Amino acid sequence: MRAVRMTAPGVLEQVEVPNPTAGPGEVLVRVGAVGACHSDLHILDAPAGLFPTPMTLGHEIAGTVDTLGAGVSGWSAGDRAAVYGIIGCGHCRACLRGNENQCREIPVGGIGLSRDGGLAEYVVVPASRLLRVGDLDLTQAAPLTDAGLTPYHAIQLAREKLRPGTTCVVIGIGGLGHMAVQLLVATTAVRIVAVDTSVAALDLASRLGAHDVVQAGPDSVDRIRTLVGSPPDGADVVLDFVGADPTLTTARQVVASGGQVLLVGLAGGTLPVRPVADEPPTLPLETSVEVPFWGTRAELREVIALARDGVLRADVQTFPLAEAPEAYDLLRRGEIHGRAVIVP
CATH class of the missing domain: 3.90.180.10 (Medium-chain alcohol dehydrogenases, catalytic domain)
Known part of the structure; x- marks a missing residue:
């Protein structure tokens, strides 16, 4: 073969x-x-x-x-x-x-x-x-096993903070990020802010249900801040599907006190942690950071169910x-x- x-x-x-x-x-x-x-x-x-x-x-x-x-x-x-x-x-x-x-x-x-x-x-x-997977198209079923499962697992880890009226910033609208937008739309009532360097990716995010889009660049933190509020307010959850130094810097600068950053992407960036009283903190107080990896078989079954119901594609x-x-x-x-x- x-x-x-x-x-x-x-x-x-x-x-x-x-x-x-x-x-x-x-x-x-x-x-x-x-x-x-x-x-x-x-x-x-x-x-x-x-x-x-x-x-x-x-x-x-x-x-x-x-x-x-x-x-x-x-x-x-x-x-x-x-x-x-x-x-x-x-x-x-x-x-x-x-x-x-x-x-x-x-x-x-x-x-x-x-x-x-x-x-x-x-x-x-x-x-x-x-x-x-029943009669689900196999070209749709295959991406569910990672591109669908990984963001679903990340969202599950943040489920407690993804309450109605909260805000989630999704950084990187690629293979996983565009699935994350759909999963947030289907399973939460949060405000979704999509961030990417690509205009085409942001257009896709808008079509999939993102409420706001921000093109990544030198002023992207300021533009996100106009949407999520000034510190100590901010995004309740940030999903980083890139994981490079610039995206992690954005994530930590827009997350709210008591918020949650989920580092999903594998681009090799570093997220510094410096909770020092006499220096600007690298993360807001009470912020949690998680590094999701893939997901469970039970979660994949749920992702497949969402796709078969037509809310995830x-x-x-x-x-x-x-x-x-x-x-x-x-x-x-x-x-x-x-x-x-x-x-x-």
């Missing part, structure tokens, strides 16, 4: 590999769609030895059940499913609570992360990773498998709006 693999650090190419076979407890899935994520770029750019090579990338997967391994029940050939990508140890306290995204033994383990992923015609996954650009390396180049250059989805 055809597969797009990281054959060496930084090298992504399409190759021919043998068809995989489902082992006990596993399912062979015919891949219908797989999302291209910035996390894949971090894997490609990682130092040698941090991730296995060669490895097929792709952790946002939806497809059709092909064959069942020994001991698998509850699934039949032809069933349509999304794949929950995380594979925890299964026995630590976090995994036993269903929080495999907090696994204490395997910090970053899963499909397309520590074993072959979905950028191929077929992928083998543990049966426990499958969730039914990914803005996708599709590419054939042979053009997956090109899609990642576009993603690296910031030329993908919404989510790139590869269709084998």
Whole structure:
């Protein structure tokens, strides 16, 4: 079969590999769609030895059940499913609570992360990773598994502060950010302020329900402040889907006292913390900071339900498998709006 693999650090190419076979407890899935994520770029750019090579990338997967391994029940050939990508140890306290995204033994383990992923015609996954998607378009189902799940999990962590009449600033209206706007619209009654450098991304945010949009630039903090009020007032919640130094600076400068900053993006920025009485604080008093990672299987089921109800839809650009390396180049250059989805 055809597969797009990281054959060496930084090298992504399409190759021919043998068809995989489902082992006990596993399912062979015919891949219908797989999302291209910035996390894949971090894997490609990682130092040698941090991730296995060669490895097929792709952790946002939806497809059709092909064959069942020994001991698998509850699934039949032809069933349509999304794949929950995380594979925890299964026995630590976090995994036993269903929080495999907090696994204490395997910090970053899963499909397309520590074993072959979905950028191929077929992928083998543990049966426990499958969730039914019904008649949902597979190009829509695939992004739900990360681009939908990660912002949903972040919003769940901030749910207590996302009360009617509060304000949430969403920084970065890309693959995850444009889903976050829809999730906030569907599940809260907050005022949404969308921030991005791209006018096209801000136009998308407005169409999806953002109440205000601010183009990122030298005066963006002041412009956001005109919307959320002066310190110690401000945004009750800030979701940063970029995670670079400029966006984190914006986040900490517009969040309210007692607010919450959720650092979701992986652009390598630093958020300083200096609660010193005789110097300007880097964060307002009583502000909390969380670093969400992906989400739980239960949350993914809820995200799929929202999509099937028609209130959550990914803005996708599709590419054939042979053009997956090109899609990642576009993603690296910031030329993908919404989510790139590869269709084998």
